Amino acid sequence: MAVVNVTFRNPVTGDTRENSQVDDSNTVSDVVQKLEQHSFIPSPKPGQHYVLAIKGKAELSEDNAALSSAGIANGDTINVLLAQRGGERWSIPE
Secondary structure, X not given: OOEEEEEEEOOOOOOEEEEEEEEOOOEHHHHHHHHHXXXXXXXXXXXXXXXXXXXXXXXXXXXXXXXXXXXXXXXXXXXXXXXXXXXXXXXXXX
């Protein structure tokens, strides 16, 4: 369990939140909930889901996946992507 400084990026709006402190034990669900509470992202509509893509590392699409499982480190940029359900997997519209 470690606190790291990261930048969150919303590719849809272009907004960024630099020097955000997060605990690497937080899950995707924890992070998304906090970003929604701070009005960085809207709540997803039915059939939509947020995916966290850590630049140059991994995409975390499971709600219970911890940031540490992707090797998050100080200075990383996390793109917050809105995915849609398509069959058995989530897809990210371009």
